[in-house]
Amino acid sequence: MDKKVALFPGSFDPFTKGHEDIVLRSLHLFDEVVIGIGHNANKQRYFPLEKMVAHISDTFRDHPNVRIKTYDDLTASVAQSLGARFLLRGLRNTTDFEYENGISQVNRYLSQHLETVFLITSPQFAPISSTIIRDVHRYGGNVNEFLPYRL
Ligand code: ADP
Numbered sequence: 001m002d003k004k005v006a007l008f009p010g011s012f013d014p015f016t017k018g019h020e021d022i023v024l025r026s027l028h029l030f031d032e033v034v035i036g037i038g039h040n041a042n043k044q045r046y047f048p049l050e051k052m053v054a055h056i057s058d059t060f061r062d063h064p065n066v067r068i069k070t071y072d073d074l075t076a077s078v079a080q081s082l083g084a085r086f087l088l089r090g091l092r093n094t095t096d097f098e099y100e101n102g103i104s105q106v107n108r109y110l111s112q113h114l115e116t117v118f119l120i121t122s123p124q125f126a127p128i129s130s131t132i133i134r135d136v137h138r139y140g141g142n143v144n145e146f147l148p149y150r151l
Contacts, residue, residue, distance in 0.1 A: 004029070006086040006117065007069075007079045009036040014047045014133060015056050018125035020148040022090040023066060025119055034082055035060075037070045046134045055149040076110040087116040092126050 006026060012019060012035070019035075026033055035056055039049055053068055060066040071078045079087060087107060089100050104116035133143045137151075144150055 002085075003031045003083075004086065005032045005034065005082060005084040006030040006088040007034050007036050007075070007082060007084040008088040009038055009075045009078070010089075011039075011045075011130065012037050012052060012056070013045050013130050014143075014147060014151075015052060015059070016125070016128045016130060016133060016146050017148050018090065018092075018121055018128040020059060021122050021125050022088065022119050023060070025122075026088050026117075027063065027065065029117065030065075030086065030088075032065045032067065033088065034067045034069050034084060036075065036078055037068065038075065039070060039072055041072050046138075055147075055151075059148045074110065076107045076114055079107075079114055080111055085113060085115065087114060089116055089118050090121055091118045092121045092129075 008023060008026070010019065023033055023035065037049065037052065039045060049070060053070065056068050069078070069082070075087065091097055091100060100118065107114055107116060128146050133146055137143050
């Protein structure tokens, strides 16, 4: 049987406990999960890419079947180059659904056999978003509670 590889694409600026939960739960479904950090070379991230890669590596140090890839490309092309037949995404609410519905249709149009698998957030992580964490951090608030590592 083919190895089941999933690509979990996102900005992960920063990677949160909500993201960690999606990855850990998905390991029951897939043989390997690749966390794909999409970064646009022309766009400034809030948390530097290299530091986020180090934090995520540390978070999954005991999970050899979780890998990290940074990319500046079409997600569908990256999945293909990795041999990933699945995209993994998380859903918190109907706003996420509207957005995810659109991108998953487009990704399947771009790559016919690419299926997006959605996991519904665990309730304790539902309020966590990278955007809110950036805003709290920008004004000096402590965000460690929302992250699986220490900043
Ligand atoms: P993007 O910039 O592509 O929206 P994010 O890094 O914000 O990517 O999120 C990546 C994926 O993780 C998305 O599918 C998003 O809906 C999901 N996600 C974000 N926060 C949570 C959370 N707290 N619980 C579950 N899924 C989440």
